[in-house]
Amino acid sequence: MPKKIVVRTGPKKEKFIPLEDEIISEEVVVPEEEESLQLLGQQISEARITKNLSLESVSGHLHIPVNTLQSIEDGCKGNVLPQVFLRGLVRSYCLFLELENTGIIEKTDRLLKSDVENEPLNLKSLRPVYENRESKPIGIILTFLVLIVGGFFVYSFYFLETPISFNGDNKTLTKPLVVEVETIIEPVQKSTPAIQESVSPAEPSPEIPEVSTEITLVEKQKTENTQTIQPIALQNTVEPLVLEVEASEDTWISIAVDKKETKDVRLDADKIQQWEAKKQYLLTLGNTHAVRVLLNGREIETNRVNQLLTDWVIDASLLP
Template sequence: MMSQSVNKSDVETTEKDTDFGRQLAQARKAQNYTVEEISEHIKIPVHTISVLESSDLEKLPAPTFAKGYIRAYAKFLEISEDEVLEKYSLAVPRDEESSLRPRSNLPGEASSQSPLVKSITMLLIIAGIAAVIFGSFKYYQEKAGAMEGELDNRAQSYTGSSLDSPAINPSETEQNPGLSGDDKLLVGQLDSSEDMSAATDEQDVAAVAGDTDNEERPALESEVETVTEEEIVAEQAAENDIIEFFAENGSWMEVRDANNARLFYNMVPVGSTKVIVGKAPFSVTMGNAKTTRVVINDLEVDMTGYIRPNNTAIFRVSTDGQDIIIQ
């Protein structure tokens, strides 16, 4: 009989030690607070406060959250937080508390928020960006080198020995003057100085014949003047167009006239000027276009829009009065 009384007393003591909610409820009532007032002050739902005061473990949230609510409630009532939490810990089964406890990092396991992981991640990102930049630079460098090599090879192939036909220098062209049936002066090219001399003799004979037949042919000029080579060249330049190239860094080029006749096909040395006389429009293909100036009939040509990425240019150019026509 005595033993049963002792066991009953122990059970009541244990229940009292684990009834954390009763302590909270008694403290609240002692300070004349309602559940709603407590809820408004500590920002915990009324339902949760009621569950805490009834010590209903099944309706309480996970131990981590429940302890937070108990601590806030006890602090507001100015009672011992540790005492209430100790009773709660005795009431909560060990296996439930341990299963809901946040998992800590295992020994040797690096957290994704650790400075080491952040540093390694940052280094990998920087290395990736550097690799992309280096690869792009290498690619464009090799591409530029290949284009430059191609231009050099093409420029070397445009030498005097490898051309299909020699360059035409209008200033060195000899002319063949003569008279037509209408008494007009005709200009043609001579192949040698002997032909020039023969033509001059024929002109002298024609002039003498004209003097003797002056009475029969009153409209014919009484005298034919000797035409010099300089006068012929000047007359040819007046009838044709003049295109000039100023190659600051040298330039290979091909120039054709309106009849598609090749006037020039060679290299222009560094710092040199090339003057070509022919019939416009001129078809021009040239290298080193960015450092080469083009002037046609004393008008400078703006060929900016025709310069290609590889520093070459292909265009047709002519003039109409003071206007330049380029295409």
């Protein structure tokens, strides 16, 4: 009889099948397209073209040269401006084209900063601060002479110009003067009648009226000179007044010459209007910040606190 072979098998192991939610999806990392300044500039150029704008019109609005705008669209090639100013110009250009939400501004900033970091630093060898120099005798002599001359000038200025007191000299001179007076007094007392006789005929002095006449003549000459000087001064002050008004932009003014009829005048930009008068002007300015006023070729300061200046009297008193 053949033997029966009994094969014992253990419990079957079930295969673990994960659920769909538990399956970990492996994300395939696709490298993004490397962005460069040329590609960002092309996007800026396309945005400008879609808005039907030319480089000249953008330059007129932003006050940026056309060459700089063209270099930004070409990827900042051949640009001489520093990176700080260039980033600011790119930012203002993108804000004008309403590209602030596209991320172009941040990308260009990052790329321009990376270019600056990659540039090699120009380190120059520094010279030593202190240098050993031999003392020169000529310099020492010159400094010594300068000190001597300066001290002499200071001494002469502060000490030699002070008044000298003569108190000591007066003390020494008083004694001999007293002696001379004593000797002179005696002969004077003896000759008093002779002196009186000599003085009595000299009382009528005919020369006194001559002096008075000379004084009157001098006074007349002075008055004549003053009378001749006054009309000359008046003639000099009666020079005609010339008023010039220049405007940096279009504005208006109203002017009255020598208290005559007031006229409204429109001033064009960078043009000068001129009026002549004998006495004065009455001026009203519409925009004081854009007007420059000249009287006889000299500029007059205007009150620029308010934009409107009314009834401003301009005459010869404003001249120096």
